[in-house]
Amino acid sequence: MSENCSQNCNTHSNDCAERKEQKTDFSEKPHELSNIKKVIGIVSGKGGVGKSLLTSMLAVIMNRRGYKTAILDADVTGPSIPKAFGIQGKATGTELGLFPIKSKTGIDIMSINLLLENDTDPVVWRGPIIANTVKQFWTDVIWSDVDFMFIDMPPGTGDVPLTVFQSIAVDGIVIVTSPQELVSMIVSKAVKMAEMMNIPIIGLVENMAYFKCPDCDKEYKLFGDSHIEKIAGKHNIDVLAKLPIDPQISAACDKGMIELFDGNWLDHIEEVLDKKIEGRNGGKKMKIAVASENEMVTEHFGHCENFNIFEVKNNQIVKSESIPNPGHRPGFLPNFLNDRGVKVIISGGMGRGAIDIFNEKGIEVIIGATGNAKVAAGQYLQGNLKSTGSVCHEHQHHDECGN
Numbered sequence: 001m002s003e004n005c006s007q008n009c010n011t012h013s014n015d016c017a018e019r020k021e022q023k024t025d026f027s028e029k030p031h032e033l034s035n036i037k038k039v040i041g042i043v044s045g046k047g048g049v050g051k052s053l054l055t056s057m058l059a060v061i062m063n064r065r066g067y068k069t070a071i072l073d074a075d076v077t078g079p080s081i082p083k084a085f086g087i088q089g090k091a092t093g094t095e096l097g098l099f100p101i102k103s104k105t106g107i108d109i110m111s112i113n114l115l116l117e118n119d120t121d122p123v124v125w126r127g128p129i130i131a132n133t134v135k136q137f138w139t140d141v142i143w144s145d146v147d148f149m150f151i152d153m154p155p156g157t158g159d160v161p162l163t164v165f166q167s168i169a170v171d172g173i174v175i176v177t178s179p180q181e182l183v184s185m186i187v188s189k190a191v192k193m194a195e196m197m198n199i200p201i202i203g204l205v206e207n208m209a210y211f212k213c214p215d216c217d218k219e220y221k222l223f224g225d226s227h228i229e230k231i232a233g234k235h236n237i238d239v240l241a242k243l244p245i246d247p248q249i250s251a252a253c254d255k256g257m258i259e260l261f262d263g264n265w266l267d268h269i270e271e272v273l274d275k276k277i278e279g280r281n282g283g284k285k286m287k288i289a290v291a292s293e294n295e296m297v298t299e300h301f302g303h304c305e306n307f308n309i310f311e312v313k314n315n316q317i318v319k320s321e322s323i324p325n326p327g328h329r330p331g332f333l334p335n336f337l338n339d340r341g342v343k344v345i346i347s348g349g350m351g352r353g354a355i356d357i358f359n360e361k362g363i364e365v366i367i368g369a370t371g372n373a374k375v376a377a378g379q380y381l382q383g384n385l386k387s388t389g390s391v392c393h394e395h396q397h398h399d400e401c402g403n
């Protein structure tokens with residue numbers, strides 16, 4: 001360290017070797033017992049356009065198709081999800097965390113209304129508390145295995161939705177509008193917010209687009225002609241669906257029977273969400289390193305013989321290579337693997353020091369693994385390999401395990 005260094009990088013404009021990078025990553029990890037594959041946020045420019053309805057419908061459709069589905073109701077000041085699903089009970093918890101409530105057809109739901117004593121109590125909290133509540137729905141709720149989580153986002157593009165986007169790793173958003181809104185401006189704002197957050201936009205849904213006369217089947221555009229295609233074209237995004245105003249829909253919401261809704265407007269959504277959205281380990285490439293003795297997971301991370309590196313795409317191993325351990329010096333191996341793009345390290349055992357360095361670099365550490373390295377990597381991708389979390393303290397392992 002230079003002799004002039006005050007260890008406060010803000011007081012100097014010059015770059016120096018000791019300069020520490022400012023961290024701007026506010027993302028929070030989900031509860032360690034949650035294994036959530038894809039997270040879809042439903043956003044709108046303002047309240048009352050059908051955001052909760054669309055969130056519910058998407059969850060119902062994906063649940064009908066056999067996916068494990070969950071709804072995180074982040075619309076804390078206007079929570080309408082429990083009512084639409086007819087949920088009366090209250091959420092429970094243990095010292096480990098909170099449990100969502102299962103709907104009649106098995107959709108896991110968490111909402112502020114499942115925690116308030118009286119669900120007609122207004123939530124008159126300020127923005128930071130609301131944002132924090134939503135964060136806790138992500139970090140403190142034990143969601144277990146979820147294929148698709150749908151988040152009913154707080155309305156608008158202000159402070160609260162922004163904080164939610166920063167803390168929860170959303171894989172894509174669906175923007176819902178209605179024709180009477182100032183659609184163009186609202187969509188532009190939502191698109192800008194998504195771009196700022198670097199979140200893919202899955203598409204637009206126009207709600208209340210028309211009313212179909214039950215007697216003559218004629219469609220009436222109650223709010224005038226739609227400009228949704230033009231707006232979508234301007235931003236190069238897809239129009240996923242146009243939903244009619246349908247008294248049966250509002251009746252289903254009011255009676256808590258949204259799970260029985262009938263309509264084919266969103267039938268193609270499985271294709272869009274399953275194939276086109278990159279999940280946590282989805283379309284993005286990533287690498288898993290397994291500390292090994294040849295083909296087998298080793299107990300001793302620092303003194304392993306080789307690292308089996310598996311390249312993953314669409315949650316599948318697409319390439320395998322074995323690289324020799326370049327040698328063990330404290331703190332060296334985490335940097336060595338990080339430089340090679342490794343995002344997950346699997347080992348039998350590891351010292352606290354090495355675990356901390358990996359964690360600082362955002363690399364997930366799985367310890368306690370045994371057996372064949374490729375099988376272990378495959379189990380991890382299936383969500384079946386959990387870290388025992390056991391740190392190696394034994395004196396004789398001190399050096400071998402990478403302390």
Ligand SMILES: Nc1ncnc2c1ncn2[C@@H]1O[C@H](COP(=O)(O)OP(=O)(O)OP(=O)(O)O)[C@@H](O)[C@H]1O
Nearest residue numbers: 047048049050051052053078244245246249250253
């Ligand atoms: N296409 C539709 N046909 C009939 N009723 C609808 C339709 N879309 C929404 N509604 C009704 O309009 C009301 C508002 O919808 P919803 O709660 O989904 O809006 P929102 O955007 O989530 O609003 P908020 O942000 O205020 O919660 C609900 O009673 C819902 O049943």
